[in-house]
Structure formats: structure tokens, C-alpha cells
Amino acid sequence: MEVTAKNIAERLGVSASAVSLAMNGKPGVSVATREKILAEAVRMGYSVPKKILPAASQNIRYVIFLEGGDTVKETSFYSIVLQGIEARAKEYGYNVLISYFYSSGNWEDQISTICKDAAGIIILATEVEDRHINKAYTHGLEKQVIPIVLVDNATSMVDVDCVVSDNLRGAYQAVTYLFEKGHPDVGYLRSKSRIDNFNERQAGVLKARKEREIDSLAPLQSIDVGISSEQAYYDMCAWLDAGGKPLSAFFADNDIIAAACIRALKSRGYRIPQDVSVIGFDDMPVCTMIDPTLTTIRVMKEQLGMTAMEILHQRITNGEYTLADRRVGVYRITISTHLVERESVVAYRT
Template identity: 40%
Template sequence: MKITAKQIAEQAGVSQATVSLVMHGKPGVSDEVRRHILEIARAAGYRAAVPQAVATGKILQLIIYKRHGRVIADEPFFNVLIEEIMAQASSMGYHLSVGYFYGSQPAKEQIHSIQSLKCAGVILLATEMHTADMAPFAELSCPVVVLDNFFPALQYDCVTINNLNGAWRAVKHLIDCGHTRIGYLHSKVDIRNFRERNCGYLSACRLLEAEAARDAARRILRVGPSAEEAAEDMEAYLATEPLLPTAFFADNDRIAAGCCKALQKNGVLIPQEVSVIGFDDSSICEFMSPALTTMRVQKQRMGVLAVERLHARLCGNPPESVRIMLMPEVTVRQSVLDRTR
């Protein structure tokens, strides 16, 4: 007699709802718990019910690539993105299976696992990936749409954020608010999104007078990717820097939140003394005090476009590869002081 979902839950020490999420390939479960549940299920010969979309071959895979997991984490930006992909796939008659690909584990076995599902196509959440990491995916015979990254040397459809222009707009907003001594809270983790935002920061700073523009390159503070690490790095910076910028642009809202906490802990008033603008428009922005001005990214639209582009590929639409870039917009809240008033 095959094991039931209830028995798996009892063996794993989790709820039946958690088992259901794992067996249906849905997010909301930690990697460790997911692996533990799947090991128990495989050992007992458990098979999840097959949805109609799977039976008819209309199944897509969302592969979340984790090179290190320091950027892709259990945070609202990626949760919203994944949920929207699932909703859009379902609305178009597809079943979506969600899986992880770990850069630290053998690629061959993981590619075999993807191939064994015999899906129609793959959406690859590639935020943490480098170009070389794409090599194993060339073995897949189905179409692949890359999400949240872009590889200029490879022929893949990509849905991305216009990071360069988004960062440029963020810094331009600070300049329009009268700030000329501007710094940049730049993540220590090297991904294309942050490299492009670095270029956008430097490009916008060229709008300043020559001396201020030159100083901008010296005001790049490398900080850890988590709020806790960013706060620690800001603490160290405050201990050695006698003259703070009047405003900072941050690579994302999580970094901005950590640095704001450290600034306030050390008696620096936001935005009266130092203004901060983030990137992503995560839910954390409105819970901060003051609420964080940031660059709003259309997360839901990114998910919709990825599914639509993959569907177009499956329908045999034009063969050329495209890069779709969504333009971030400034969302004004209370963390930036307008010095022109």
C-alpha cells in the first residue's frame, strides 16, 4: 500500500498543507524541508495526482536557479513574481511545476530531473546566474525563457528590468530634489542587475558638476545583501566617514532598510540629514519609518510577460530572440528630502 500525504506529513514532522505545496511544486516551503519531504515520498513510491494539464502535455516548469541564495530568498519581490507566473500559466491552461536548480550541485542530475518531467517549456528565474551557468540548459529540447537576467552572447528570450535606466532615474530624482553629494549602497554580491544599476548610478552622477561627479565614484559603499549585513557595513562606514552624503541610492529595498536602521541607530535623521531611495518597491517600504521612496518594478507584469513569451514560442510564433525590459518608476514616499523647497 502506497504512503499517503498524511503519512508523509507525520514522518516529516510538517503539516499536510506543507506536503501539498511540495507535491504540487508550489513556493512557500524552505529548500531543506522541500528536499526532506521529497526524499520520504520517493522512498515510499508516492506519486502526486496528475492534473489534466499535465495529462495533455500542457505543463511548464519554473526553475529557480540558486547559485548561492544570497539574492533569491524568501522575500516579497520573488514571492509575488512566482505567484503571478503560476496564476498566468493556469489562466492559459497550463500546469506549472516549480523546482530549484542549485549551482553547488551536479548539473547533469538536475538537468535529467527537468527532462524527466517532459514539460512543454521552461521559465528560468536567472537572477543569480552568470553566463557560464547557462551551459547545462542548452541540453534541453524545449523552449526556455530567461527571467530577471540577460545573456548577450546567448540566444534566449529574456524578460528583465531596465536596471540601468531605473538607477539613472533614481539618482536623477535625488538630483532634482537638490542633492549633489550622493552615495551608492552597492551590494557585495555580483549579479548583472546590480552591475547595471552601478552603471546607471555613475551615468546619472555625470549630470552633476565635474567635481561632484568625480566624488560620486568614491562614495560607493559595498554592503552585504541582507538587511543585517548591510546594517553592519553601514555601522563600520559611519565609524570612519566624517562627511556623509546627503543622499544614498541603494541596489534594493532590503539593503536600504538595513542601512537606514544603522543610520537611525547612530542618530542620523532620515531624511533631514540623509535621504535614501531604494529599488524594487517591496512591501517593506511602507512599513519603514519614514516610508521608503523607491523604484517600483512591475513584478506582476514580469511574470505575465514570461508566460506569454513562452506560450508564443510553443505556438511557433516569430523565431527571433527578444529582450523585454520593463521600466521602473519612482514611487515617492517620505525617505527623500526635497532640498529645493
């Protein structure tokens, strides 16, 4: 009796498609499952191709895009996203290669390099702007037949899969939380370096103030500070030394800025949170390393990476390339955020 893939699937209690992927050396099953299927196939006398390409030899590339790099390099955000990518990649049997893409470098060479020997690409697009997408297209990206997923940013310029955090709602939730604590108004510790994520967070701040009609009573107290910890500290000190009087509560574009400005406020005699409450964004490790610990909006960083990897795996398995086939719809997936209460916020005291 001839042994079929269906026989093997029934014997192992797996799907026929899993057997097909394993027997044809395609990604889509874990290394352990592949080995179990191949071993059972040999035991049952099934003719296994002599050279099966194991899924572990399938590479996907995690590309960290840098435009200056200050926004990315100041935090460990990119490495936590990587943990999520690697967790799913391991399940599916991929190797994860890491590359940096410098906007100041040769675009043709870099595009060619990152697409070489990779089944798919995940780009940390925190610092990507539409002008970068347009430039990539004119320098060879459009010719690449390879699935690509952007993480931590989205674009409407091209059909490409994107996974992002709900920045607007997260900032809105943070400012609303401060209002609910009784603070009459909320200031904004605003990064001088602007990326799409920060612009969305600013929109969330404005939305929360508008709903309470605070915007009609007073302009937003927005303090522009550098993106690095030291520059944010110096800028905040300079604002205070120039006579700036802080409100009782502030929302910061990210945790690095929040922590630096807390340090500046304390250096000028303000008590945190008794005099000034501060809330950050991202929930990075620094939040629990400062005094007081930082209330923040948690971004599901590992989930961003895992979701991106799941989409990429689906594209690879189905042979779909959104940049090359306009008939293939794209994903725009938004991962929710949530508030993490710690010690840097208290109820307003008159």
C-alpha cells in the same frame, strides 16, 4: 450534413484555431473555453477523440536558480514573479511546477529533472552569470528540445528568450530625482554581492552623476555592504563607526539594503530624511513597513512573470525551441520601472 470545426467556431463565436487547439488537446485556450468547445462539439454530433489531453495537464516549470542564494532568498521577489506566471498560466490552462536549481549540485541530474514532464521552462535568472550558461550547455542543456525563458536577467551567450527590468534607467531616474531635490551629490549603497542587475544599476548611478559633471568634482561615495539585512546593517554601522560621514542622499542597490542602512544611520543619531535621504529599488513590501516609508523604484514584478509566460506559451503553441533552432529569433523584452515617492526623501536643506 457533416459538422466541421468551422461550424463549431461560428456557433460559439470563437476562432477556428481555438476549436482546433481544443479538439487536439493542445495548450492555447483556457480550461473553460476548452470545455465549452468540447461540449458543443458533442452536442452537434462532432466526432471527438476519446482521449483528449486537457490543457490543465500540460506542465510548465518555474526554476529558481541559486548561486549561494542570498540575493534571491532575502526578498519575496521570486514569489511575486510567480504570481504573474501563475495568472497567465491559468488562463492558458497550464500547471505550474516549482523547482530549485543549485549551482553546487549535480548539473546533469538537475537539467534532466527540470526538463522532464514539462512543456516549457521559465528560469528566475537573478543570480545567473554567463559562466553558468556555458556550464549548463556543456552539461546537457543544448540537447534539450524545450522552450526556455529567462526572467530578471539576460545573456548574449546563447539564443534564449529573456524578460528583464530596465535597471539602468531606473537607477538613473532615482539619482536624478535626488539631484532635482537639490542634493549636491548622491552616494551609493552598493551590494558586495554583484549580479548583472546591480551592475546595471551602478551604471545608472554613474550616468546620472556624469551628466551633472559631479564625477569631475568628487569621487562617488560608495559604501559596500552585505546583501542580507543584518550584514548590511553591520557593515553600515562599521563604516559610520570608522568615521564615515554620509552625504545628504543615497541610492541603494535594493530595498533590503536601503532599509538596513536606514536602521544603521538612525542608530547612530542621523535623522531620516532630514539629515540623509535614501531611495531603494524593487518596491518590496518592506518599503511600507519601515519608518519612514521608503521611496523606491518599482519593478513590475508580476508583469515580468506574465510576459515570460506569454512568450513561453507562444513558443509551445508554435513548436519553437530557440536553443535547438538557430533560425528562430529571440525576444529581449525590457519592462519599464517607475518612481514611487514616499517619506524617506526630502529636498536638500543647506
